[in-house]
Amino acid sequence: MTEIRIAPLTVVPEAGQVLREAELAVSTDSGRITYLGPVRGPLGAGDIDGAGRLAIPGLVNAHTHSAMTLLRGYSDDVPLHTWLTHVRAFELRLTAADIQAGLRLALAEMLRNGTVAFIDMFQWDSTLLAAVSEAGMRVSAAPAVFGYDSVAFPMADPTPGSDILERTAALSAEFAGDPLIGLAYGLHAPYTCPPEMVAEVAQRSRVNGIGVHIHLSETAREVDDSLRQFGVTPIRQVADLGLLDGRVHVAHAVHPRAGDFELLGRPGVTVSHNPVSNLKLGAGIAPVGRYLSAGVRLGLGTDSVASNNTLDMFEEIKTGVLAQRGLAVDPSVISGADLFRMATAGGAPAVEPGLSGVLAVGEPADLVLLDVTGTTASPFTDPGSFLAYAARGTDVTDVFVAGRRVVAGRRVTTIDEAAARADVAERAARILAELAAG
Numbered sequence: 001m002t003e004i005r006i007a008p009l010t011v012v013p014e015a016g017q018v019l020r021e022a023e024l025a026v027s028t029d030s031g032r033i034t035y036l037g038p039v040r041g042p043l044g045a046g047d048i049d050g051a052g053r054l055a056i057p058g059l060v061n062a063h064t065h066s067a068m069t070l071l072r073g074y075s076d077d078v079p080l081h082t083w084l085t086h087v088r089a090f091e092l093r094l095t096a097a098d099i100q101a102g103l104r105l106a107l108a109e110m111l112r113n114g115t116v117a118f119i120d121m122f123q124w125d126s127t128l129l130a131a132v133s134e135a136g137m138r139v140s141a142a143p144a145v146f147g148y149d150s151v152a153f154p155m156a157d158p159t160p161g162s163d164i165l166e167r168t169a170a171l172s173a174e175f176a177g178d179p180l181i182g183l184a185y186g187l188h189a190p191y192t193c194p195p196e197m198v199a200e201v202a203q204r205s206r207v208n209g210i211g212v213h214i215h216l217s218e219t220a221r222e223v224d225d226s227l228r229q230f231g232v233t234p235i236r237q238v239a240d241l242g243l244l245d246g247r248v249h250v251a252h253a254v255h256p257r258a259g260d261f262e263l264l265g266r267p268g269v270t271v272s273h274n275p276v277s278n279l280k281l282g283a284g285i286a287p288v289g290r291y292l293s294a295g296v297r298l299g300l301g302t303d304s305v306a307s308n309n310t311l312d313m314f315e316e317i318k319t320g321v322l323a324q325r326g327l328a329v330d331p332s333v334i335s336g337a338d339l340f341r342m343a344t345a346g347g348a349p350a351v352e353p354g355l356s357g358v359l360a361v362g363e364p365a366d367l368v369l370l371d372v373t374g375t376t377a378s379p380f381t382d383p384g385s386f387l388a389y390a391a392r393g394t395d396v397t398d399v400f401v402a403g404r405r406v407v408a409g410r411r412v413t414t415i416d417e418a419a420a421r422a423d424v425a426e427r428a429a430r431i432l433a434e435l436a437a438g
């Protein structure tokens, strides 16, 4: 067994816990943590000096559309429904190569900012899933469906929604042997996917065990429209169609009404809270405190860079705390540890059942080292405080996923980041020129 030891360092094995002067060891063969405790002695060749480092569980981005890095900085300051029109016009021009390039840059960005796993709804195929596996990240990928007939990405893939459901199951079977890759049905939303399709996907999911990812109750307008059209909230509507009986991961849920809390607290349901995106698009602020007291399992996500504009989970943690306190006019409503838990153990089981998102012997070696010698970390007295309010993705020095060192000394080892940046810049410029030409 090849074991890499990291010592001496501070470890936050999960939200609210701290070990000091500790050693952490990982097996590159099993991909699991083999030791966590007091330093066992001098380091050997190949081990990592942990002085000035803090180890945390890898961050989990519980909702994004990662290939949309090409849209960073596009349509920043317009009303939500104008924004949707702009984004759609841009997306219609994406080729398969554009989506590959956008994904590659997103993978590099997530890794270098300490994210080890993500839940993503977009166009997905074998090539894109293989790119995630080669980059060494975990994904729950949900090929997006916008109804039976509509095609999501005409340039990249003019496949109708009915065929994408078949393809999702085929991709799940194709990647069944890859521990990093999982699939989910990607129902975009109840306002784009008809009730028959929601019911059909619930049925398919019950039969084959593939989970579902769906946007629900992101805006007040969406909830009002649903009440007018169907007489129930979007959350109640999909529950009535059987969707919340299985394994379902919900994005947003900013505007629940009475009765929705209990539905989202069902055993197979997880919810991604996306504070930066919700604030930037003016969608609102989700009632996180009420969700936590109702037993709803919350993860934390960035959403796409078109509504963020980074994939830095540390921004979500801090913004998530601040938004709740500003809304309640009360600093005691939520803690930094609550948001850090959401960013790790909260989102992990939504990526893959059984994934814990904590550092412990026997668990997958998905971990992040941060430099805590910098000015914004000094004095380094309270690791929990640093993680919630001062840490940035740029503090990340090393990342391991399943025991593989995918970031080493602030360099992504699995992706040529400079090439990824240049490629995306060129492709975004081409699309912007096309849009300007009409």
Ligand SMILES: [Zn+2]
Binding pocket: 063, 064, 065, 215, 251, 303, 304
């Ligand atoms: Zn989304």
